[in-house]
Amino acid sequence: MPSKVLGILGTSKNTGKTTTISALLEKANNKNLSVGITSIGYDGEDIDNITGLPKPRIFAKKGTLVVTAKNCLKSGVSQIKTLKETEISTPLGKIIIGEVMEDGLVIIAGPNKGEEISIVIDKLEKLGNKLILVDGAINRIVPLMNTDALILTTGAARNINIDFLVKEIQCICNLFGLPEIDKKDLMNLKSIYQKVVTLIQEDNSKRFLTINSLINLPDVLKLTSNFDDKTNSIFIPGILTEFALKELIKKSKGLLKSKSIIVSNPANLLIGSNPIPLFDILFEMKKLEIKLKVIKTLPILAITINPFYPLYRYGNNKYESAWVDRDKLYNKIRSIISIPVIDIVREGGNNLFDIIKKEFNLSQK
């Protein structure tokens, strides 16, 4: 049976990714599930690289498969036996896959490119993992598109303004809830080898641009100069920024009504945008009946919220631990978002694990 891959996506540093993963690991180990962990970056240091405040590390039980980098093996606390050494390089050395020989804290490091993540996931699957956890890094999103489902972690470290957080979560959930294109369109797009911005006309003919992303005004103008009333849909394989999207809507003068804009995945739109204005644009697009679709998306299974944030003291140029009102934060978010909102610290990982188990249809060994 193929393994299931779960990505932990954070909106910034210190949102609780490590806490969430540790809680999940504990539950998975209790249920005797064969688990593997990787990261799309590096996690396991004692002290935050920027704020200098202590960070939790990941506790792994014996038998867990971990992905780490060669240089981390020397400083790791737990004993790890190298099973496979890959050719993937990182600033911390080559990526290796190892088995935890005794319970303890581990340092996880993984490849930072999406295609390399797939290679590592593949190897973990071949080594027998049923559940593979992919720890995010800081706010990175793109490599996590290679997973099967996501947990979104956010909190005061992203922004201490609760209204902002709510709006951002709404926007992200909206994006990840965008409809996937239907099979017919998929077949059509699959025949496009060039991976460039493509206009698909009514008669299925295709107009190719030379660029793969819409970032700024010149990009948009290149598109609109090729756009006419026979254009059915626009495919943007690379980045679509909020600015370009706004300009496109403005300059297309109503030609986009009932037409589709297709992006590869929600990440490609999220990374080039600020969530609050993007949310408004999405709303406007709905009003203008412009369809926004993705080739592939992932479900966000749950959201975990961390009331903690590092408070910068200008007086002594240091960071201090601080927290926002936890209850206010949770209640507000729960009142607006329909996806399960979990407080890992208070509830532990049980609920979260159950949600994942259900989605992934995980059974015991």
Add this chain to the structure above:
Amino acid sequence: MRKIITKGINILDHIVDSLDIETFIVCKNEKEGKKIGVQLMKGLGFKDTDVVFIEYGNGGARIRLRANVFKAGDHYKWLDF
């Protein structure tokens, strides 16, 4: 000789040969400067000391005082560190 003990080890044992103190002492003349310098070293607990250099000017003296910790031929405690 003076000892500065931390965790059972005399820190001064780490000094290879000597400890120099360079400073500017307020004094009337060179002679007084030397006297004060020697008193300073004694006060800090050093016994085998010397005034290596002194130069008087503007109400004070530029001075370099040396406390000998290990001399050639001694049994050097740092040798086994």
Add this chain to the structure above:
Amino acid sequence: MQLTKEKKKILLVPLDPVHDVALKIINRRLKDRGHETILMPPDIPIEEVISQALKVKPDIILISRTLGYGVAELLGRFIDLAEASGIRSKAKIVIGGKAIKPELAAELGFDAGYGEGADFGEAIAFVEGIKYIPEEEKIIKKKKDITAGYNYRLHHQKIENMLNEITEEILDWCKDKTSSGIKRAHLREKMISLKAEKSKISHYDIDKKITEYKNKYLENCDELIIKYYKEGILPKKVRVLGKKEQKSLENYIKKSKEVAKYKKIQHTTDKPLVFFQYGTGCPIMDIVHIKTGESWGVDGVLHFDPSWGARTEGFLEGYLSHEEDGSIITVQNLEKIKESLNSSTLWTVRAHRGLNTPETVVLAGRLGADLTKINIVYGSLNAGTDPGRLTLDGVEAIKLAAKYNLPFDEPTNEELGGVPAYKAFAGMLIVAKLGLELGAKPILKPLFCYSPDVMIMGRMDDNYIDYNAAKIYALRSIIDAPIWPGEPIGFMTHTEDRIQSSMTTALHAALATSLGVDAITIASSDEAYSRGSISVTSRIDTLRAVQETFRFLGKAEIKPTHKAREWSNELVSQIEKVLENVLRKGSFVAALYDGILGSKEDGAYPGRAGKNTIFSK
């Protein structure tokens, strides 16, 4: 500037809102190496950077950004944009800036990260895909031959002719004579050779032979030495190093060699090599000084031995420590010191005065020294050895130096006693010519000093430059030979003021560099401190000062006034006259006794140690 073999296209992105000096420097260096670089203006939104990268299609993107709150997210976002737009798979992306560490680069998703401590060379090596070798590791110090490149040709015909005559007379004079010093030297050779033999002779026989030689050796030694071998009585202020101390020393040497990082003290010139003299009396302390010196860039060291040792016929043996200045010459002491030296450090064992000069050269040669020191004139006029004895021994010492391929330097320290430079130089040239005749390699050692003669004549009233330069010019106009001012440079200009002392050493080093001499011996900043021994820190003081001197001067020069040439010409004609006087005397040894190469008025006195100790073969 080397050009790279594989040209790359590099996009440089300063994300800080202010001008980025580091990135501009890297830009220049990459351009110099032949790469194509595009430097973006500062503080551009990351989406624009992506847009530019899509247009330009670089092989490498170098981002520079100071870390701060929110910056990590910005950089993480950048990598995401790079990946989504397809740039990530086509270009290597590097982050550099204050507080960046490899762990952070990994966390952010970059291919490499360089922080404040990183060398520009590291980033450039990464760009070119080659392994980075830090400057310090690149320095594989190799031993230099100071005499390399010199043909020893004499430019001055008249002087050459006179030197030929004088040396002929000296060699003739020595032909039928010998001394106990020479006898001991030969015995020593035999003893060392035997010990080194892994041969057909049994251990028992070797020991028997060695005892035989030893006894003959002792027959030629002074009471002081015999007492030690026969009764175990050590001279005053000498003690044996205990077994524990010896073991500790061995460990120390081992550890030192493991952690040692050898610095290159020169900047853009290969010359001069930098030497210092060691001789605390204790071999352990000496080794500490030597290893420390090596870490701070010293190229070579000279062994300073006690003067009473020179006045005594014969050497002691064992690991001996001396309570006063000067480390005793014994086979064991020298062996330990040799063991401690880094393979690139040059080592001089001096044989320039006293009753043991030929034997010293044997020890130097057999125990692995690189150089020795011989100057019959100085040794007999200012260091207390009888002229006749030292001439005889000195010639033998030179022969042995040639045999063991040890170049020897000739110090003109009689200048410090008051002998004018031209007389000292005449003597030095005679010994040099002797050396050449006997197949050895002499190194001239004029002093950069504030000598009595200079004080009297007012030659350094204005500056220390002209007269020292004049000396070098004068010698160069006479002979093509290596020149190594010492020991040390700036002699008599140092005081106990640490700054003044280091400065004068540094400035004399600048002059030496400017004049292109081959090596210099420098003082410690404790040079003028007479009430105690030299501290390790004081050695580092001057090594550091000299290093800064080299950095400051580079290949630039110091310009002496016209006086330098004037005095140089004067020196040459004065040297000529002295040599004429030596010839007129008809005997070199007699010339020494008579003060032609340095008189009582000058402050030179023929030595008495070893008087009447020559006998016919």
